Every structure is written in structure tokens, then in C-alpha cells.
Amino acid sequence: MILSDKVLIIGGGVAGLTAAIELADSGVKTVLVERQHTVGGNALDLYKAFPTDDCFYCFEASRFRPGIRKCFYRSALLDHPNLELRTNTTVEAVAGSPGNFEVTLMVGPQYVDPMRCIMCGLCQKLSSAFVLISPQCQPQAVVYVPDQADDNVKEAVEKCPTKAINLEAQPTEEVIRASDIVVATGYHEMKPVGMEEYHYEELPDVVTQLELARMLDPNGETSGQLVRPSDGGPVKHVMMVQCVGSRDENYYPYCSKICCVFALKHADIIAQEREGVQVSVVYMDIRTYDRHERYYRKSRRAGVNFIRGRVQTVSKAKDGGLEVIVYDSLLDRYLKFRVDLFVLSTALEPSAESNEMAQMLGIRTSNGFVASLDPTSGDEVIVGDHVYACGTALGPAEVPESVTQARAVALKILQGRK
Amino acid sequence: MTETDGSERPPATLIEPIDMSTLDASFRREIQSMPDGDELSACFACTTCTAACPIANQWEYKPHQLIRMIILGMRDEVLSSKEIWECLTCFQCQERCPQKVRVTDIIFDCKNLAAEEGKIPDAIRNLARELLEKGQLYVITADWEREDLDLEPELPGLSTEEFKTILRNTRTGRIVGGE
Known part of the structure; x- marks a missing residue:
């Protein structure tokens, strides 16, 4: 195996991006495959990511090139000589043998060339078929949505000052050879449909933590305003409930690890940045491991109410909003609250892609996540012969953990080379 | 629903x-x-x-x-x-x-x-009254014990008057002694 032999990385979230940049910087030819049009994964929807409370968009470009660290610069992802980025692309089949994989990629039509697009906004003005997923998206380019095509798209193609649009683009199948494969397919936030006590999807004011993050984000649909999704009324009381679907043998038996800090981070933001909003958190136990305990202490100081117990019922209140009855196990009393927003801290579940990849690669899974080959070895990122995994593909992980695992993968791959 | x-x-x-x-x-x-x-x-x-x-x-x-x-x-x-x-x-x-x-x-x-708010248990209220009236909670009663120990029957130099005045004119007096 020579140093530059190609590595395929599946998934362009925190873990995949880090592994790709680390390997490419070390001189390894790297192909990064992402199913969606832009990279960044779930982390982009977090609004502020703990433990630094930064917006993740700023990490996203290469963190090791100070000149282009900030979001408004074109990402190194496109310019790096060792890194090939394939967005809108899925892995169709894996053949060959460990060390010499033959991977079939289904590359979706690349209507807009990100190397040419300057995001001038002209095409967007002409037709709603052109969308900018976010001003800081990576790669920095407009996305074309064929379903939305109207009569003006042709004009947009002609007027595009850099001739970046090609509506004739077709999906292509590409076969690449790779010596190693890195699975970084991430997680999915569980949608607790059918958990009868919470009435998620039946009551619009019942949301998940990721949905709350969208509401808090100044770039979100509500521009950071906290309003009731049901009627747009003001939010005066937010109640959160922990361990929805986690530590529950009927759903996921494991602790999802990040939801406590995730919830507390939101509780802090609301208690400190939104005037006159009361926050209550219903919990079984708060698991703010390591130094994240500071979030817990901070939110208690900020006046967040913590109620140990479980929710009995959530129902619609007569004057709008919700009525929630909570059993307080410390007081052994039932408490009735009137709340405007009820936020479920749901489990992190394995993404559908993790399972697909595991089957394709013949690797083991555990609770649906990719499983280490030998969990006792200390090399948790090794999941098969020349197959590695990092980030939440392996199980619930926070951002720094995903980064650490991605670097471990890069190290393991480099150790096998000359 | x-x-x-x-x-x-x-x-x-x-x-x-x-x-x-x-x-x-x-x-x-x-x-x-x-x-x-x-x-x-x-x-x-x-x-x-x-x-x-x-x-x-x-x-x-x-x-x-x-x-x-x-x-x-x-x-x-x-x-x-x-x-x-x-x-x-x-x-x-x-x-x-x-x-x-x-x-x-x-x-x-x-x-x-x-x-x-006047939410005081009777026993505590009685103690407070006792303090207001006697200036002390434990009045010497069994003076034979003091005698056996060769002590004077009364506590020398005990003066509760000033203390009672203080109590009467402060919160204790206001809360329990107001009749």
C-alpha cells in the first residue's frame, strides 16, 4: 500500500469532513461522498454547537487554514488537490477485496458547477427552481431543483455570468478503486410518532430539540422568534422532556448521550436571551458528563425549573397552548402546567444509510449503529478489514468526539502505509 | 386527537x-x-x-x-x-x-x-410569650439542686428587664405580644 492510495469516505458530516481533510492534508487521495447537495450534516442544524457554542458553519471550511476559516470564503473542500468532493452522490455497490475495493457511485446530475458559481443571485431572481440552501453552504453554490422548473430557467442559464448552469446534466455512474473505506453516515434524530403520551405530529406545539434549534436560529423560518407553531402566539413557557425514546427498551435501549447537554444549551439560550420566557425540564436524571456540568449549573442559575419525573399527559389547552400533567417523583405529587411549546429530547437513531452500508460492506452492527470489530481493542474506529467508521455512525457522539474519532481513522490509515 | x-x-x-x-x-x-x-x-x-x-x-x-x-x-x-x-x-x-x-x-x-404572616405553631408562640414575660426560657425552679451544689438560690446578677424591653419593642413583641 503506498501513501497516496485512494480512500473513500462516505458521509460529509463533522466526522467525514474531518477525516477527509486530515487524510488529504497528509497526502492521501481522498474521495468524499455526500448524499445531499451540501456538506455539514446534522451539525448545521444545531444553531449553536456545544461545547464552544459556535455556529458550526465556521468550523466547516478547513479549520487549519486561517485565511479561509470563516464562512464567507470559498471552502478548501473544492480546491484541495488531494480531495474530490462528490455531492448529491450515493454508494450503489461495493465489490473487490479489502485493500482493493471497487466502489460504484451514483453521481446525481451536477446542474450547477460549484467551481464557477459566484452566488450572484441572478438565477434565483429569475426562477424559484434555483435555491441557495444557506448563504454559508459548502460547496458555495446555488442548487437547481428540477421539480420547480418554470419558463424562466432557460433565461437564467443564458444570463448566468459565469456559465455555471447546465440543465442537460445527467446522473452518471462512476466506478472508483479505493484501498480503504470510511463509514461516516451519521445519525438521525428520532421522530417520536406514536408515543401516545406526547402526541407528536398531532399537536403542532410539540416539537423535537432539532426543530427547536431551527426556531432559535436567526437564519431559521421564524428568524429566531419563539412562537407557537399552532397559531403563531407568543411563547411564555417552554417545557422540555428528556429521554424520549432513549433508555427505553421499547425504542432504543442506550443513552443518547448528547440530549441532556443539547437541551440545557437550549434552556440557557432561552432563559438568557429571550425575555420573560420560563423554561422547565422534566428529566429522569441529567447526564452532563465531563465539564458539560457547567451547562447544568448555568441553567439552574438562570432560573430553569428542573422537575424529576415523567409526563403523564399532554393535551390542548382551551386558550391555545398546551396543558401538561407531570408526575414529580421528588415530591410525589402531580403537577399541572400550562405551556406554549413542548420540546422532546428524542433519541439519536442510526441513519438508514448506516444500515445499508453495513450490509453492503458485510460489517457488524450494534443497536443499528456500525459496530467496532473488537470493542475491547481500544481501536473502536476499526469496523472491518480496511473499513473504518467515525462519528455518530458508531453511536451517539458529540462534535469533539466525532472529530477525535475521525483523526483516529486518519492515523490508522496512515499507519498502514509507507 | x-x-x-x-x-x-x-x-x-x-x-x-x-x-x-x-x-x-x-x-x-x-x-x-x-x-x-x-x-x-x-x-x-x-x-x-x-x-x-x-x-x-x-x-x-x-x-x-x-x-x-x-x-x-x-x-x-x-x-x-x-x-x-x-x-x-x-x-x-x-x-x-x-x-x-x-x-x-x-x-x-x-x-x-x-x-x-402569623403562621406560628402554638408551642412556639407559647415559648415566645414566656420569653416576653420572663425574659428567659428556663427559670430556675428546683433550687435544692443548687443548694446541694453550694450555689446561691438565685442566679447572681441575673437581670431580664433590659432583655424583655428589647423583645417587647422588636419583632418578637410585635408578632406574639400584640394584645
Whole structure:
């Protein structure tokens, strides 16, 4: 195996991006495959990511090139000589043998060339078929949505000052050879449909933590305003409930690890940045491991109410909003609250892609996540012969953990080379 | 949905829940604004205070529950509880609290607030009256013991008059001696 032999990385979230940049910087030819049009994964929807409370968009470009660290610069992802980025692309089949994989990629039509697009906004003005997923998206380019095509798209193609649009683009199948494969397919936030006590999807004011993050984000649909999704009324009381679907043998038996800090981070933001909003958190136990305990202490100081117990019922209140009855196990009393927003801290579940990849690669899974080959070895990122995994593909992980695992993968791959 | 908007359904619990809107949300701030209440909200309900308490086994509301009740705003329940008056003030809870909550001092604050509202158990009220009248809680009665020990029958130099004046003209007098 020579140093530059190609590595395929599946998934362009925190873990995949880090592994790709680390390997490419070390001189390894790297192909990064992402199913969606832009990279960044779930982390982009977090609004502020703990433990630094930064917006993740700023990490996203290469963190090791100070000149282009900030979001408004074109990402190194496109310019790096060792890194090939394939967005809108899925892995169709894996053949060959460990060390010499033959991977079939289904590359979706690349209507807009990100190397040419300057995001001038002209095409967007002409037709709603052109969308900018976010001003800081990576790669920095407009996305074309064929379903939305109207009569003006042709004009947009002609007027595009850099001739970046090609509506004739077709999906292509590409076969690449790779010596190693890195699975970084991430997680999915569980949608607790059918958990009868919470009435998620039946009551619009019942949301998940990721949905709350969208509401808090100044770039979100509500521009950071906290309003009731049901009627747009003001939010005066937010109640959160922990361990929805986690530590529950009927759903996921494991602790999802990040939801406590995730919830507390939101509780802090609301208690400190939104005037006159009361926050209550219903919990079984708060698991703010390591130094994240500071979030817990901070939110208690900020006046967040913590109620140990479980929710009995959530129902619609007569004057709008919700009525929630909570059993307080410390007081052994039932408490009735009137709340405007009820936020479920749901489990992190394995993404559908993790399972697909595991089957394709013949690797083991555990609770649906990719499983280490030998969990006792200390090399948790090794999941098969020349197959590695990092980030939440392996199980619930926070951002720094995903980064650490991605670097471990890069190290393991480099150790096998000359 | 049918389950949630119908008002005909039987109550989910046979015991009526405590309606939070009827509680006094400002109670927490009131306690917190007192010199000892600074760390009140630091409580994370570990129950160390209750574990340390030598008397809580016969209380309906344990120390950690009293703190939770203050935070939730259960003002009436806390201030009319017998527990705050039965506290031995041994300070074990406060010494052991991992979050530096001044549990005993907060219970003192509660007693002061309760007293201001006239919520004082009879036994305590009687003690206060005794203090107002006699200027001391334990009056020497069995003077033969003093005699056996070769002590004078009366405590030499004992003067309760000044003390009684102070009590009469301060809070004790105002709260229990006002007839």
C-alpha cells in the first residue's frame, strides 16, 4: 500500500469532513461522498454547537487554514488537490477485496458547477427552481431543483455570468478503486410518532430539540422568534422532556448521550436571551458528563425549573397552548402546567444509510449503529478489514468526539502505509 | 386527537394535580433575595440534605422536598408546614450540601416569613410569650439542686428587664405580644 492510495469516505458530516481533510492534508487521495447537495450534516442544524457554542458553519471550511476559516470564503473542500468532493452522490455497490475495493457511485446530475458559481443571485431572481440552501453552504453554490422548473430557467442559464448552469446534466455512474473505506453516515434524530403520551405530529406545539434549534436560529423560518407553531402566539413557557425514546427498551435501549447537554444549551439560550420566557425540564436524571456540568449549573442559575419525573399527559389547552400533567417523583405529587411549546429530547437513531452500508460492506452492527470489530481493542474506529467508521455512525457522539474519532481513522490509515 | 380534545374522558389521575398557575412563582425569588438564599437555585435534588437530616424520617416533607417546593412556588405549603419549625438546626444538611445551598439558613428564612404572616405553631408562640414575660426560657425552679451544689438560690446578677424591653419593642413583641 503506498501513501497516496485512494480512500473513500462516505458521509460529509463533522466526522467525514474531518477525516477527509486530515487524510488529504497528509497526502492521501481522498474521495468524499455526500448524499445531499451540501456538506455539514446534522451539525448545521444545531444553531449553536456545544461545547464552544459556535455556529458550526465556521468550523466547516478547513479549520487549519486561517485565511479561509470563516464562512464567507470559498471552502478548501473544492480546491484541495488531494480531495474530490462528490455531492448529491450515493454508494450503489461495493465489490473487490479489502485493500482493493471497487466502489460504484451514483453521481446525481451536477446542474450547477460549484467551481464557477459566484452566488450572484441572478438565477434565483429569475426562477424559484434555483435555491441557495444557506448563504454559508459548502460547496458555495446555488442548487437547481428540477421539480420547480418554470419558463424562466432557460433565461437564467443564458444570463448566468459565469456559465455555471447546465440543465442537460445527467446522473452518471462512476466506478472508483479505493484501498480503504470510511463509514461516516451519521445519525438521525428520532421522530417520536406514536408515543401516545406526547402526541407528536398531532399537536403542532410539540416539537423535537432539532426543530427547536431551527426556531432559535436567526437564519431559521421564524428568524429566531419563539412562537407557537399552532397559531403563531407568543411563547411564555417552554417545557422540555428528556429521554424520549432513549433508555427505553421499547425504542432504543442506550443513552443518547448528547440530549441532556443539547437541551440545557437550549434552556440557557432561552432563559438568557429571550425575555420573560420560563423554561422547565422534566428529566429522569441529567447526564452532563465531563465539564458539560457547567451547562447544568448555568441553567439552574438562570432560573430553569428542573422537575424529576415523567409526563403523564399532554393535551390542548382551551386558550391555545398546551396543558401538561407531570408526575414529580421528588415530591410525589402531580403537577399541572400550562405551556406554549413542548420540546422532546428524542433519541439519536442510526441513519438508514448506516444500515445499508453495513450490509453492503458485510460489517457488524450494534443497536443499528456500525459496530467496532473488537470493542475491547481500544481501536473502536476499526469496523472491518480496511473499513473504518467515525462519528455518530458508531453511536451517539458529540462534535469533539466525532472529530477525535475521525483523526483516529486518519492515523490508522496512515499507519498502514509507507 | 380524539383523546386529547374531548372533555368527557375520565381524569387521567384520580388525584387532582397541583395547578401550577395557582402557586406563587415569586416565592423562589423572594427566598433567593434573602442573604442566605443566594444558592437556592443551585439545588439539583441529590437528596444529600435529607440523607444527613437526623429528624426527616418522621417528616412528611423532607428537606430536599422543601427546597423543591420553594423553587416551584408552593409558598403556602412551605410556610404552613410543621417541618420548618421542627428543624433541629444541626446544620448537617448545609454542611454536606454539594452545591453549597444553605438549607438550614433557608429554613430559618422560611420561619421568619411564616412568623411575619402569623403562621406560628402554638408551642412556639407559647415559648415566645414566656420569653416576653420572663425574659428567659428556663427559670430556675428546683433550687435544692443548687443548694446541694453550694450555689446561691438565685442566679447572681441575673437581670431580664433590659432583655424583655428589647423583645417587647422588636419583632418578637410585635408578632406574639400584640394584645
